[in-house]
Every structure is written in structure tokens, then in C-alpha cells.
Amino acid sequence: MTTTESSLEAFRQELSEWLKTSCPASILKGADAKPSKADHEAWLAAVAERGYTTPNWPKEYGGGGLSKEETKVLQQEVARAASYMPIVSFFGTAMLGPVLLEFGNEEQKLEHLPKIARGEINWCQGYSEPGSGSDLASLQTRAVREGDQFLINGSKIWTTGANHADWIFCLVRTDTDVPKHDGISFILFDLHQPGVTISPIQLISGQSDFCQVFFEDVKAEARNLVGPLNGGWTIAKRLLQHERQMLSAAPASGDDATSRPKKGASTKPKAPKSALAETARGYLGDQNERLAEPALRDRIAQYELDSLCFGLTLKRSGQQAKAGQGPGAATSMFKLYASELNKRRSEILMSVRGTDGLGWSGDTYTPIDLMETRGWLRSKGNSIEGGTSEVQLNVIAKRVLGLPD
Numbered sequence: 001m002t003t004t005e006s007s008l009e010a011f012r013q014e015l016s017e018w019l020k021t022s023c024p025a026s027i028l029k030g031a032d033a034k035p036s037k038a039d040h041e042a043w044l045a046a047v048a049e050r051g052y053t054t055p056n057w058p059k060e061y062g063g064g065g066l067s068k069e070e071t072k073v074l075q076q077e078v079a080r081a082a083s084y085m086p087i088v089s090f091f092g093t094a095m096l097g098p099v100l101l102e103f104g105n106e107e108q109k110l111e112h113l114p115k116i117a118r119g120e121i122n123w124c125q126g127y128s129e130p131g132s133g134s135d136l137a138s139l140q141t142r143a144v145r146e147g148d149q150f151l152i153n154g155s156k157i158w159t160t161g162a163n164h165a166d167w168i169f170c171l172v173r174t175d176t177d178v179p180k181h182d183g184i185s186f187i188l189f190d191l192h193q194p195g196v197t198i199s200p201i202q203l204i205s206g207q208s209d210f211c212q213v214f215f216e217d218v219k220a221e222a223r224n225l226v227g228p229l230n231g232g233w234t235i236a237k238r239l240l241q242h243e244r245q246m247l248s249a250a251p252a253s254g255d256d257a258t259s260r261p262k263k264g265a266s267t268k269p270k271a272p273k274s275a276l277a278e279t280a281r282g283y284l285g286d287q288n289e290r291l292a293e294p295a296l297r298d299r300i301a302q303y304e305l306d307s308l309c310f311g312l313t314l315k316r317s318g319q320q321a322k323a324g325q326g327p328g329a330a331t332s333m334f335k336l337y338a339s340e341l342n343k344r345r346s347e348i349l350m351s352v353r354g355t356d357g358l359g360w361s362g363d364t365y366t367p368i369d370l371m372e373t374r375g376w377l378r379s380k381g382n383s384i385e386g387g388t389s390e391v392q393l394n395v396i397a398k399r400v401l402g403l404p405d
Contacts, residue, residue, distance in 0.1 A: 012073050019081040022046040027082050035083075044086040048118045053088050054097065061101070061109050062117030088119035091161070096123055096169050096188075099239045103186075103227045112188070124191075125243075126156040126170030126213065127236070136171070137180045137233065141215065143172035143187060145222065150174075150187060152218040160385070162198050162211035165191055169239075170220075175230050186232035189220035205377035241331045243386050276300050276348065299348055303341070310337055330400055336392040339382035346379040 023046070024039040025031060035043075047053055050064060055071045057063020066074065078085045087093070097116050100109055115121045132139040141154025152172060162168070168191055175183030191198070195218040200208035227235050314334065349372060350357040359365030359373050383389040397403045 008069055008073055011070055012077060015074060015077040016081070018050075019077060023082050027084065029081060029083055031083070040086065043082075044088075044119060047086050048088075051117060053086065053119065054093055054113075054117045057097065057101070057113065057117065062114030086119075088116065089122050089161075091123040091125060091165075091169075092116035092121065095125065095239055095242050098242050099169075099186075099235055100226065102238065103235050107223065108188075108226060121167055122161070122165045124159050124162045124165035124168050125239075126159060126168045128158045129155060130157050130212075136236070137184065139171055139173060139184065141170070141172050143174050143185060143220065145174075148222050150220045150222060150225070152187075152189070152215045152220055155212060155214045157212045158201075158210045158385070159198075159213050160209055160211075162191070162213050163200050163208070167191060168213070169226075171232055171236055174232075178230070181233045183230055184232040184236065185229055186226045186235040187220050188224040188226065189218065193218060195219075203378065203381065205374040207374065207378060209378075209381075240387060276303065276345065296348075296351065299351070303344055303348060306344075307341060310334075310341060332387070332392040332395040333400060335386055336389055336396070339389060342382050343379050346376040350376050 022043075024035065024043055026033045026035040026039045027043050044053075048062075051057065051059060051062055051066075052064050052074060054062065055064035055066040055074055056068070057065070059065040064071075064074075075085075093116060097113060100113060104112075112121075116123070126141075127136060127139075129139050129141060139154075141152065141156065143150040143152045150172070152170070154172070156162075156168075156170070159168075167188060169186065169188050172185055172187055173183055174185040177183070191213075195216040197214040197216075199212045199214075201210045201212060202208050203210065226232075317330065317334070353369070353372065356365065356369045357373055357376070359369040361370070387395075398405070
């Protein structure tokens with residue numbers, strides 16, 4: 001649907017007025033006070049009521065029903081007036097939601113999509129298993145039909161956010177007598193029930209983003225089987241494309257505003273061309289516009305150029321999406337490059353920080369020092385989550401370049 005300029009301008013004016021009355025004062029740009037939990041909840045409720053957490057989804061499923069042009073105006077107006085746009089679980093909005101819109105039946109859409117849009121349900125993804133990571137189709141978690149339910153037994157691993165999730169979208173084996181890709185189904189079920197055990201996995205960063213989840217006679221309603229029985233592999237591949245698109249769309253360089261110069265560093269006003277370079281100047285205490293270390297300058301410049309080119313490539317891909325081309329195998333290329341680019345950024349920051357990069361605990365390190373050390377360690381997982389870099393290379397070779405097996 002194409003929107004006329006006059007209707008877009010009217011929509012912009014209406015949005016501006018809505019923001020003035022609906023956005024809590026503490027969340028407006030330039031506010032002195034920090035938003036409270038109640039402010040955040042009120043802001044989320046106001047946005048969700050209008051379907052703006054998922055602006056492109058149809059209104060009957062909790063979305064905003066906006067055109068692409070209206071969505072862009074929404075993003076512009078919120079960025080102009082508010083300090084942030086409330087978001088809900090990306091597992092629901094960026095992964096499961098698009099799959100349900102494409103493959104779900106009407107009952108499933110009406111039951112699950114509005115809850116996702118309102119942020120009422122937290123989801124997690126049940127794909128990888130011990131011994132079935134890169135070769136996902138070899139999964140062994142079984143689902144056996146008993147009346148109007150399936151009984152599920154097995155386990156999943158590297159399940160991000162399972163310890164905070166309410167429901168899981170899960171790949172299960174429903175036929176063992178057919179080729180492995182043909183006996184897989186895609187099903188949804190509640191994690192808050194007997195038989196579910198969730199064990200967080202502590203990472204080298206000290207965080208526990210990932211979990212192992214065990215299922216023992218766990219029940220899933222048959223009506224929550226998405227798509228046909230044994231037809232889950234097609235859905236699984238599509239969801240992975242959405243996941244990789246979402247992961248690659250995250251800013252590779254991030255926001256370096258948290259990396260502030262230390263005491264004693266120059267505070268002379270500058271107009272830096274690179275946020276990463278400005279961070280380096282803050283740590284190294286360089287008072288000149290040009291960093292003193294040639295090797296470091298080269299690494300930062302090359303990173304910034306690659307990041308810029310990657311951003312432009314993503315923008316071009318976005319234009320193709322507007323032309324009706326959905327996510328395809330090229331998302332593997334984007335996900336691979338975004339992972340490697342973010343790891344490079346973390347390595348550069350570690351080089352810049354020197355001995356401050358060794359901080360793990362104690363009062364001699366600032367909270368930012370401690371956060372960035374853990375962020376560097378956490379970035380190592382970028383090449384594993386959403387499909388390993390090796391898997392992405394295989395997909396690129398076969399599906400993008402058309403190379404033989």
C-alpha cells in the first residue's frame with residue numbers, strides 16, 4: 001500500500017500530538033529525571049495499544065496496520081520526541097511472529113500474535129540439541145501424539161533466555177521412519193508445566209544467556225502444531241532466515257557513548273569522524289585529532305570503512321525487501337559479516353584499553369571497564385548463535401554462490 005504525501009503529513013501531525021500526551025515526561029527527549037519502572041510500563045502500554053510494537057502487522061493480530069511509509073514516519077517521530085521506543089521480545093516479534101503470519105492458521109494467529117505484540121508472553125527458541133547443533137536436522141527430541149496432545153521428551157541446548165521465557169517454539173521429531181529432514185515438526189508449548197527443567201549455562205563472560213532445557217512427558221496441545229505434521233523443516237529454515245536477518249541488522253559498531261574518556265584526558269571540543277576513534281582517544285589521552293599510533297589508526301579506519309559498507313549493503317537489502325523480496329539465503333551472508341565485524345570491534349576496544357581490559361572485579365576498575373571486558377568475551381558467541389559461521393559459509397556457498405556439494 002502506497003501512502004500519499006498529504007496523508008503522511010496528517011499522520012505525522014497526529015503522531016506528534018499523540019506523543020505529547022502519551023509519552024511519560026521522563027521519557028521525552030531532554031528530560032531531567034530517569035524513567036521509573038511505572039513510566040516504562042505506561043509507555044509500553046500506550047505503544048502496544050496502538051499496535052506500534054509491531055507496526056507492520058495487521059491490526060486484527062495486535063499490530064498497527066501501518067504501511068512502510070507510515071512505519072518510517074513513526075520511527076522518525078518517536079526518535080525525535082522520545083529517548084527510546086519500547087520493545088518486546090525479539091523472539092516473538094522478529095522470529096516467531098513472521099513465521100506465524102506466513103504458516104500459522106487463523107486460530108493460532110489470533111491466539112498468539114496479539115500477546116506477542118503486547119509483550120505479555122516471553123518466547124524462546126528450541127532448536128539445537130547436544131550433538132545436533134550444526135547438523136540441526138539430526139535432532140532427537142521426540143513428540144508422540146496422544147489424543148489432542150503431544151507428549152515431548154528430550155532436551156535442547158543453547159536456548160537463549162529460556163530461564164525468562166513463558167513459551168517455547170520447538171522443533172521435534174514426529175517420524176523416525178523417514179529421512180531426517182522429513183520427520184520434523186514445529187510446535188508451540190508452555191514452559192510453566194511439570195516435566196520442564198531449565199538449567200542456565202554460565203559463559204566465560206560470567207553471564208548466563210543460554211540454557212539447557214529438559215523435557216520429560218511435557219504436554220503440547222495438538223492445535224499448536226504450526227504447519228503440517230512432519231512439515232517443520234520448511235518452517236525452521238524460514239525462521240532461521242528471519243533470525244539471521246534480525247542479528248545482522250543490529251548495529252555492528254554499537255553506541256560508544258558508554259565508553260567515555262577517563263579523567264585527565266583531553267576535553268577539548270572535537271568533531272570526530274569515528275565513535276570508536278573517539279573512544280580510543282579517551283583511553284589513550286591523545287589531545288590531537290589524529291591518533292598517535294599508526295597501527296591502531298589503520299585498524300580503526302578499516303573497521304569504520306567496513307562497517308559503513310556493510311550498513312549500505314543492508315540498506316540496499318532493505319530496498320529489495322520493500323520491493324517484495326523476502327528474507328533469503330543472503331541473510332546468512334549478512335549474519336556472518338555482522339558477527340565477524342562485531343568481534344573485530346571488541347578486539348579493537350581491548351587493544352585500546354590496555355591493562356584496563358583485564359578488569360574483572362574490584363573497585364580499581366570502573367563499571368564501564370567491567371562491562372566492556374565481559375562484552376569482549378560475550379562477543380565470541382556471535383559466531384555461534386543463530387547458526388555457526390561455518391554453517392553460514394556452507395549456506396553462502398550452496399545457496400548464494402551456487403557451488404556444487
